[in-house]
Amino acid sequence: MNQSNSSLAAKIRAALASRDERWIRRRLPDPITSSSGSPLIDFNSNDYLSLSTSPVLRNQFLRKLSAAPDVLGSGGSRLLVNGRAHSAFEARLSGFFGSEAALLFNSGFDANVGFFSCIPQSGDAIVYDEYIHASVHDGIRASRARDAQYSFSHNSMASLRQVLAKLLDERRGVRSGEDSVFVAVESLYSMDGTFAPLSEITDMLEKTFPHRNGYLVVDEAHATGIYGPQGRGRVAQLGLESKVLARLHTFGKALAATGAVVLTSTLIRDYLLNYARSLIYTTSLSYSNIVAADCSFDLLTDGTAEELANDLLSLSSHFISYLRPRLTHIPPGLLSLPVHLSNADGVAVPPSPIIPLMTSHPRPLSAYLLALGMNARPITWPTVPKGKDRVRVCLHAGNTIADVEKLAQGAIRWAEETMAAARKREEREVEGRGFEQSKL
Ligand SMILES: Cc1ncc(COP(=O)(O)O)c(C=O)c1O
CATH class of the missing domain: 3.90.1150.10 (Aspartate Aminotransferase, domain 1)
Structure with missing residues (x-):
C-alpha cells in the first residue's frame, strides 16, 4: 500500500521535520x-566491565551452550511453556542477591513497565526522582495510581521531604497507612553518574511513614556488576536489602547479556506473574539468553x-x-x-x-x-x-x-x-x- 501522499505520511513527515529543525531528530549511529x-x-x-569482549566469558558461554539441554527460543510466555531453565536461574539469582524471590523479565524496560503499571493500587501514590528512566514513566502512565504521581528534584532530600509531607497532609489514606507511597530511584543515574542517597531515603521513609506504608524501589541497571560485594549493587553495598521493596538488575549493561531480574518478596512476585502485562503477554527470554546471563554471573561469583x-x-x-x-x-x-x-x-x-x-x-x-x-x-x-x-x-x-x-x-x-x-x-x-x- 503506497502511503507516501496520505495525510498520515504528511503528519509523520512534519513531526520528523520539526525534530530536524530543533536539532533533536534521533538517528541510528553510523x-x-x-x-x-x-x-x-x-x-x-x-x-x-568490557565483558562483551572477554575471551573468558565467550569460552564459558560457548561451553555451557553446547552442554545445555535447550538453547533455541523459549517457546512462549513464561505462563505457558516449560520454564525450568528460567526457574533455576531465578533460584540462583535470589540466592546470590539474598532476596526472598526473583522474577526474570525480557528487559529492564519491561520490568519497570510491569512493576509500576501493576503494583501501585488505587489510592496509592508514586514519587520519583525527576531523572528517573523513561520505562518507569511508561509504567506509571499505565498504573491505577497515575493521577497521584509526583516528582522530586534530582537527589534532593529537601525536595523529597516536601513531596512526602504534602502527601501526608493531603491524603488521609496515606496518613492512616491504608494507602501506600512508592518512591522510585536509580542507584546510579545513567546520564549524570550521580548516586541516589539510598540510606538517607530509607531513613526518611521509616520516619515519615510510621505505618510502614512508604516503599523504596531501586533501579540498579547501571550499578549491577560494578558496586557492592561481587557486583551485587548499591543496595547490597549499603546493606539495605531488607529496607527496599524491589530491586531491578539488568543484564544488558555491565553483564554483556540481555534481560533483567526483579528481586522482591514471594507475594509481589506472584502478583507480577498475574498482572504484569509485559511479562504475561510476551515470549520469555530464550534459553541461550539465560545461558549467557548465567555465565556473566559466574564471573561475578568468582570475583572476576x-x-x-x-x-x-x-x-x-x-x-x-x-x-x-x-x-x-x-x-x-x-x-x-x-x-x-x-x-x-x-x-x-x-x-x-x-x-x-x-x-x-x-x-x-x-x-x-x-x-x-x-x-x-x-x-x-x-x-x-x-x-x-x-x-x-x-x-x-x-x-x-x-x-x-x-x-x-x-x-x-x-x-x-x-x-x-x-x-x-x-x-x-x-x-x-x-x-x-x-x-x-
Ligand atoms: C536506569 C535504567 N533502567 C532501565 C533500563 C532498561 O533496561 P534494558 O536495557 O534492559 O531494557 C535502562 C536502559 O536504558 C536504564 O538506563
Missing part, C-alpha cells in the same frame, strides 16, 4: 570505525567482575583528576565537569564510570572526538533537561590510562580551538565595524 578505518575507542557503550570494577573505578578517578586541573582556563559553559565532580575539595563521591562533559556544544565536541578516533556521544534535550547538554563519557574496564588521557586532551584541545575561533570572529567583527565607520 557503523563505528574511525576515519582511519581502525576501531574507535569506546566511551559510549554500557559495556562497563569485582577486579574489573576496581580497575574501572580507578580509571574513572584518574580521568577526573587528570582533566579537572586542565579546565581552569576554559569557560564552564564551553566545557566543564558537573558540579558534583568539579570541586576537588567537595564531599567525596564514589567514582562512577559515567562522566558527563558539560558543554553547550555537544555535537561539535563529539564530532571532534570522533575524528580523533574516540566514540563519546552527544546527549541533548529531551533526553536531558534543557541547558544541561553534554557529551556523556562511559568508561570501561578495557579502556587504558592512555585512552582516557587522550580523551581529556582531545576535549581540552577542542575547547581551546573553539575559544580561538570565537576570538578571531570577534576581531573580524570589530575590524569590520571600524571599516564601516571609516566609510561614514
Whole structure:
C-alpha cells in the first residue's frame, strides 16, 4: 500500500521535520570505525566491565551452550511453556542477591513497565526522582495510581521531604497507612553518574511513614556488576536489602547479556506473574539468553567482575583528576565537569564510570572526538533537561590510562580551538565595524 501522499505520511513527515529543525531528530549511529578505518575507542557503550569482549566469558558461554539441554527460543510466555531453565536461574539469582524471590523479565524496560503499571493500587501514590528512566514513566502512565504521581528534584532530600509531607497532609489514606507511597530511584543515574542517597531515603521513609506504608524501589541497571560485594549493587553495598521493596538488575549493561531480574518478596512476585502485562503477554527470554546471563554471573561469583570494577573505578578517578586541573582556563559553559565532580575539595563521591562533559556544544565536541578516533556521544534535550547538554563519557574496564588521557586532551584541545575561533570572529567583527565607520 503506497502511503507516501496520505495525510498520515504528511503528519509523520512534519513531526520528523520539526525534530530536524530543533536539532533533536534521533538517528541510528553510523557503523563505528574511525576515519582511519581502525576501531574507535569506546566511551559510549554500557559495556562497563568490557565483558562483551572477554575471551573468558565467550569460552564459558560457548561451553555451557553446547552442554545445555535447550538453547533455541523459549517457546512462549513464561505462563505457558516449560520454564525450568528460567526457574533455576531465578533460584540462583535470589540466592546470590539474598532476596526472598526473583522474577526474570525480557528487559529492564519491561520490568519497570510491569512493576509500576501493576503494583501501585488505587489510592496509592508514586514519587520519583525527576531523572528517573523513561520505562518507569511508561509504567506509571499505565498504573491505577497515575493521577497521584509526583516528582522530586534530582537527589534532593529537601525536595523529597516536601513531596512526602504534602502527601501526608493531603491524603488521609496515606496518613492512616491504608494507602501506600512508592518512591522510585536509580542507584546510579545513567546520564549524570550521580548516586541516589539510598540510606538517607530509607531513613526518611521509616520516619515519615510510621505505618510502614512508604516503599523504596531501586533501579540498579547501571550499578549491577560494578558496586557492592561481587557486583551485587548499591543496595547490597549499603546493606539495605531488607529496607527496599524491589530491586531491578539488568543484564544488558555491565553483564554483556540481555534481560533483567526483579528481586522482591514471594507475594509481589506472584502478583507480577498475574498482572504484569509485559511479562504475561510476551515470549520469555530464550534459553541461550539465560545461558549467557548465567555465565556473566559466574564471573561475578568468582570475583572476576569485582577486579574489573576496581580497575574501572580507578580509571574513572584518574580521568577526573587528570582533566579537572586542565579546565581552569576554559569557560564552564564551553566545557566543564558537573558540579558534583568539579570541586576537588567537595564531599567525596564514589567514582562512577559515567562522566558527563558539560558543554553547550555537544555535537561539535563529539564530532571532534570522533575524528580523533574516540566514540563519546552527544546527549541533548529531551533526553536531558534543557541547558544541561553534554557529551556523556562511559568508561570501561578495557579502556587504558592512555585512552582516557587522550580523551581529556582531545576535549581540552577542542575547547581551546573553539575559544580561538570565537576570538578571531570577534576581531573580524570589530575590524569590520571600524571599516564601516571609516566609510561614514
Ligand atoms: C536506569 C535504567 N533502567 C532501565 C533500563 C532498561 O533496561 P534494558 O536495557 O534492559 O531494557 C535502562 C536502559 O536504558 C536504564 O538506563
